[in-house]
């Protein structure tokens with residue numbers, strides 16, 4: 444008893460020392476006990492994930508990652524006790540390829556959306572590859588190239604609405620936030636493709652039901668908390684959270700559309716071949732997998748993963764073109780030539796757009812300059828592996844940031860930080876292969892973006908369509924947008940004037 448009392452007294456006296464000692468031991472173990480200490484990186488990053496959490500929430504992480512790789516002149520940079528940023532683009536197939544044994548890390552778990560009392564991973568957040576493959580198979584064809592052609596009229600309907608709104612700005616001569624309208628366009632297109640119904644942003648000029656703000660909040664949360672996924676278990680994966688935040692507005696919107704569709708089907712009404720119809724068809728074929736819950740997951744994933752990203756991409760294309768008048772001039776000339784030659788229909792089709800090489804080079808280059816995803820696309824090492832002469836033990840998180848690979852000077856040249864679409868047209872075959880390989884904008888391999896075709900469809904059609912009809916200029920010529928880092932690298936402050944009419948060299952109107 445006496446011994447116990449002594450221990451108790453010692454604990455009471457020295458508890459602070461013990462707590463601090465354990466903490467210190469943990470930090471030292473983090474730094475030196477992971478077999479990763481030979482990898483360069485910020486000192487604090489080796490001690491705790493709080494460094495990368497901080498850098499993601501309160502800085503522009505993509506800039507930090509580029510800077511660190513350049514400063515250390517290393518293909519491997521330690522961003523956390525067990526997290527390594529990789530920049531060697533020849534390793535992309537090893538880390539992300541179809542045959543890669545690496546799985547998604549817990550980073551993706553905070554992206555799950557709750558509804559009907561629980562969280563279920565959709566395609567994006569699924570960590571279990573077998574589950575992912577089962578979920579993907581029934582719906583894969585809805586994202587195929589051949590399906591895209593059938594989606595074209597749905598995109599055109601939204602483009603017509605956007606153009607009617609732009610006409611109003613042109614007539615009034617007032618400035619407007621072009622970036623916001625492009626984002627609303629991207630959201631409404633997905634509404635059309637998903638449910639043959641716009642989400643209502645362009646019509647109202649507002650964020651209906653707070654869907655955009657909610658998704659933005661969710662993505663920001665997932666990007667930050669994903670740096671310390673354990674936090675998510677405490678913060679949201681509990682019954683109190685589910686009571687407070689039972690679901691997200693986009694899920695409610697999806698459920699409403701599903702109910703409407705059920706009524707139409709019961710009445711034998713005609714249904715458009717949109718994404719929802721295809722998902723319902725898939726349900727008939729794979730009833731065990733494509734449950735109603737799975738349809739909600741597919742749809743919510745699409746809107747969350749595909750709207751802001753496409754909005755960001757559209758903004759980048761117009762912004763970089765406005766900043767580079769010589770490129771704009773060339774591009775408008777290419778489109779004008781095709782127009783005069785009768786090669787463009789009332790709404791530019793995807794096929795027509797793909798025949799405009801300078802346009803395609805501008806799109807690639809703007810996406811390279813500003814990939815919408817700006818954090819590591821994390822993967823977890825299974826069983827340990829040697830990469831670039833370094834051994835990464837089981838459980839190490841490795842990943843590449845699309846911004847880092849896109850700015851690799853050994854691939855894109857000394858001018859990698861410049862917007863120069865010509866690089867895609869001048870490159871040798873060998874260089875082009877290396878440049879394409881370094882392109883992680885849509886990810887790579889078995890978990891690459893399933894919606895890439897949808898996004899490219901929207902972008903390829905809208906850019907030439909607007910360039911044919913409007914003249915756009917910055918409100919202030921020296922204007923710079925503001926870039927916000929995170930999983931999605933949003934831009935704000937793209938204020939513009941617009942007028943009708945095509946760019947004319949002699950008129951000195953700078954236009955699109």
Ligand code: HEM
Nearest residue numbers: 566567745748749752753756815885886890892893894898
């Ligand atoms: C410019 C636009 C887009 C960009 C930059 C983009 C980027 C990405 C990236 C990098 C990934 C891979 C994540 C990983 O490997 O861990 C991804 C996955 C995904 N994206 Fe996209 N995306 C875009 C548009 C879209 C669109 C339009 C949709 C749907 C309509 C979509 C739906 C998805 C889904 C469902 C996944 C998960 C795929 C899977 O794991 O099987 N994305 N996206």
